[in-house]
Amino acid sequence: MGIRDIVEGKKQWWAHVARVKALPPDYRIVYQEMQRYLFKIGPADTSLLADVVDFFEEGAAAGKGVRQLIGDDVAAFCDDLVKGSPTYAEVRRESAGGEPGPTGK
Amino acid sequence: MNFWDTITGGDLTREWTAFEARAAALPADHRAAWEQVKIHLAAHSDLTGRNLPPVVDGVLGLLEETAAEGQGADEVLGEDVEGFCAAVMGGKGARTYRDRWREQLNRNVARKLGGLGG
Amino acid sequence: MDDLTEMLKGTLEGCVLEIIGGEETYGYAITRRLNELGFADVIEGTVYTILLRLERNGLVQVAKRRSEVGPPRKFYALNDAGREELARFWAKWDYVSSRIDKLKEGGR
Numbered sequence: 001m002g003i004r005d006i007v008e009g010k011k012q013w014w015a016h017v018a019r020v021k022a023l024p025p026d027y028r029i030v031y032q033e034m035q036r037y038l039f040k041i042g043p044a045d046t047s048l049l050a051d052v053v054d055f056f057e058e059g060a061a062a063g064k065g066v067r068q069l070i071g072d073d074v075a076a077f078c079d080d081l082v083k084g085s086p087t088y089a090e091v092r093r094e095s096a097g098g099e100p101g102p103t104g105k
Numbered sequence: 106m107n108f109w110d111t112i113t114g115g116d117l118t119r120e121w122t123a124f125e126a127r128a129a130a131l132p133a134d135h136r137a138a139w140e141q142v143k144i145h146l147a148a149h150s151d152l153t154g155r156n157l158p159p160v161v162d163g164v165l166g167l168l169e170e171t172a173a174e175g176q177g178a179d180e181v182l183g184e185d186v187e188g189f190c191a192a193v194m195g196g197k198g199a200r201t202y203r204d205r206w207r208e209q210l211n212r213n214v215a216r217k218l219g220g221l222g223g
Numbered sequence: 224m225d226d227l228t229e230m231l232k233g234t235l236e237g238c239v240l241e242i243i244g245g246e247e248t249y250g251y252a253i254t255r256r257l258n259e260l261g262f263a264d265v266i267e268g269t270v271y272t273i274l275l276r277l278e279r280n281g282l283v284q285v286a287k288r289r290s291e292v293g294p295p296r297k298f299y300a301l302n303d304a305g306r307e308e309l310a311r312f313w314a315k316w317d318y319v320s321s322r323i324d325k326l327k328e329g330g331r
Contacts, residue, residue, distance in 0.1 A: 025221055030218070033210055034210070054297075057293065061292050070268030
């Protein structure tokens with residue numbers, strides 16, 4: 001990865017962080033907790049995080065609260081978001097050379 | 106250091122010794138399946154390892170039965186041993202890290218949103 | 224009816240495909256449609272995760288359109304792959320529902 005990619009990546013990341021900061025407090029809290037959870041379970045997918053912010057901005061603009069939008073079970077929402085993408089557990093399993101389990105398309 | 110000592114602490118060793126003795130009496134391919142089962146079940150162990158013995162006893166019993174009936178180990182466990190282990194542990198209400206993180210996430214959200222007074 | 228979540232899990236994606244197949248539409252409208260149909264517990268977040276998956280699997284065409292309030296809104300329409308997937312969904316649904324009906328009627 002060249003210097004330019006790193007700089008470009010950082011710029012994008014800080015732009016993303018600024019968008020998160022601009023969200024209403026309830027959205028910001030939920031987003032930050034979600035990000036912590038998503039980073040724990042799987043390889044970071046920044047485009048997914050950007051999509052979530054798009055969605056949250058839309059909901060906030062429509063005057064909805066975050067719970068109205070995604071419900072109380074934030075973890076279930078996260079799990080649905082990453083359904084189909086590999087978790088760390090699956091990455092480990094694949095690299096161990098074992099049979100990949102049924103992923104269920 | 107013995108595998109079970111590592112994950113359970115010494116006080117459960119006697120139980121595991123008994124399990125291993127039963128496993129040693131199994132035919133070769135059942136014994137190989139047992140080795141796989143141990144590894145995958147350990148991933149679902151709680152911190153003390155105390156949630157494992159009842160499940161292990163059940164799975165070992167299943168292997169013994171199928172061996173006695175002349176069935177292959179893969180006929181009972183299927184090819185996805187890891188999936189099988191997750192399923193039996195799930196059936197026993199086992200909590201994995203992922204479950205803990207899930208609960209933590211929802212708890213944090215509930216607490217912090219509550220703090221907003223909304 | 225309450226507590227349909229588990230049962231709906233495998234079929235909601237097909238329902239969303241069907242709704243999009245009717246006309247180009249957006250997440251909130253799809254949610255409302257499902258709610259009016261009688262699936263009152265379906266929330267926007269759930270529909271959103273399905274739309275995201277459809278998009279990533281290349282089954283829909285997405286267009287960002289300006290809306291009266293706030294940021295541009297994403298509109299979804301089926302592409303050819305999406306229409307094929309929808310046909311597969313209904314074929315599977317017909318199979319599963321006919322088998323289950325048979326079971327209920329006590330046939331073999």
